[in-house]
């Protein structure tokens with residue numbers, strides 16, 4: 322187990338440097354001079370231009386810039402926002418809990434519904450439930466997120482008035498947010514109705530963000546279960562006289578989870594991509610919305626730093642998934 | 657009263673190309689402590705008939721039987737729940753592929769103790785002790801350590817031993833071993849067979865050994881049922897069967913044994929077991945039978961009496977010579 326972890330950690334290193342190069346190159350290869358773009362319509366005098374270029378380091382050779390950038394990363398410095406003049410990392414950590422809260426709710430919903438749905442579909446293969454579920458999953462998978470979000474808003478917010486349209490909590494409430502997680506902070510604030518308000522704000526974005534992972538997880542669980550149910554060891558389990566619930570839920574599902582775990586890990590990437598759209602639609606103040614806003618503002622330091630942070634998170638999640646995978650699949654653990 | 661009694665068992669699979677009868681009117685009778693073999697080529701329905709008894713066939717299978725009782729209980733009438741209490745406790749089964757028959761995600765110990773947890777009132781401690789005892793019984797070295805091993809850490813022979821330990825966990829009255837040695841090395845094959853026979857003697861359970869190897873049968877079992885294309889074509893005590901086979905198929909199987917070969921080349925049975933689309937009209941063995949005549953190809957044979965080994969044949973052999981049937985008109 323230990324050497325397995327070590328090996329995985331070692332592959333982490335080159336990947337991380339690859340990502341820094343991509344993030345670094347990305348904003349420098351984009352068409353347009355960031356300083357001119359920043360200056361906007363008014364333009365900038367040549368003296369001021371040189372001054373700014375020196376300030377941002379654009380006047381030095383590329384490789385020097387890259388090594389300074391890397392040096393900064395290792396000191397926890399991801400640059401400073403052109404617009405707010407605050408360190409990128411501070412902004413990131415201020416906004417990240419909002420995204421994390423939404424992502425955790427979405428992936429939980431997707432897993433809690435997707436896995437049982439896939440198992441039930443596989444066990445009832447070809448029957449009505451299976452066909453209905455798989456058609457629904459296909460629709461969910463291929464639906465444009467923004468269209469689905471707008472539809473939900475029109476029905477539940479505008480039409481029925483059940484859920485709010487945007488934000489994380491009603492403006493009526495105001496309290497400290499020590500954890501950054503609205504569900505926890507609203508509970509701790511002790512204000513009446515705050516928690517309910519936080520939940521009602523979470524519902525629609527969670528559903529929207531969970532839709533695609535839910536469809537993927539349900540389909541993957543179903544196909545993994547179908548494969549596993551034909552295995553000899555499932556027959557052995559039945560020959561022991563075990564109840565169907567134990568056979569499907571323990572013997573088969575444990576094996577079927579191996580590919581499903583991978584898919585769940587991969588859908589974290591999808592989730593962060595989805596968060597960009599979802600947060601923008603629901604004005605959810607997380608890193609997705611932050612990235613979109615920064616792109617529109619040409620705040621390249623933020624885009625560069627944000628990209629790196631998001632990529633790092635995806636890598637860490639994938640690493641965690643690999644470790645989980647090893648825990649659940651004994652063949653890998655010992656290998 | 658017999659421990660297991662099956663009369664006229666048939667299994668039909670619904671396939672994309674229509675119904676396929678994999679088992680066709682098979683009878684099986686097993687007494688307490690019996691040791692019998694079911695022999696036949698690949699595809700003759702040996703596994704399917706036993707899986708039908710265990711209730712392990714997929715839903716595409718339709719099972720019919722005149723009688724199917726075990727230990728005085730009618731298996732066709734009882735609820736699935738009641739059946740699950742018999743299967744795994746009183747009847748156990750081990751399979752052809754030991755490696756894939758163990759769940760790769762759970763330790764061997766878990767898989768053995770699971771049956772005990774399900775079918776007995778033993779405490780955790782007692783289950784552990786029983787598991788160690790079982791592992792020792794089936795000849796697995798360092799049993800305590802092996803209990804926490806995962807299946808992929810065991811060899812094929814060890815896996816089959818673990819499967820046997822699992823099957824014996826609740827002291828079954830009947831063990832069905834479906835080609836338990838086919839997937840193993842030749843040297844290991846003999847060990848596993850010996851182990852099974854020894855366990856059958858010491859525990860007094862009945863054992864049905866499914867095999868396609870007549871050679872194995874000769875040394876181990878008391879009674880042999882020969883199956884062909886889903887039908888039981890002959891059944892005799894083993895010494896009688898070897899001395900005087902009554903069905904031409906049995907005779908051909910025996911002639912194909914290396915130690916019985918008189919010429920330099922082994923005689924083989926030409927052709928293959930008929931499948932779904934090439935089932936002959938009359939006797940199912942007629943296309944491959946060297947004694948078959950027009951009647952064999954046209955008429956379905958009637959079963960002979962016990963004296964002629966219940967042979968399903970128009971002209972059952974006696975001392976290698978086809979005889980006209982005396983017991984039917």
Ligand SMILES: Nc1ncnc2c1ncn2[C@@H]1O[C@H](COP(=O)(O)OP(=O)(O)OP(=O)(O)O)[C@@H](O)[C@H]1O
Pocket residue numbers: 669671676678696697698699700701702703704705714716835868931
């Ligand atoms: N689930 C199934 N659906 C359709 N046909 C099946 C199914 N299972 C088995 N059969 C068919 O039933 C026939 C008998 O199969 P069975 O496995 O009982 O043979 P066998 O005598 O055990 O042979 P072997 O020595 O290869 O194990 C075969 O022709 C097989 O193709």
Ligand SMILES: [Mg+2]
Pocket residue numbers: 702703704834835
């Ligand atoms: Mg078989």
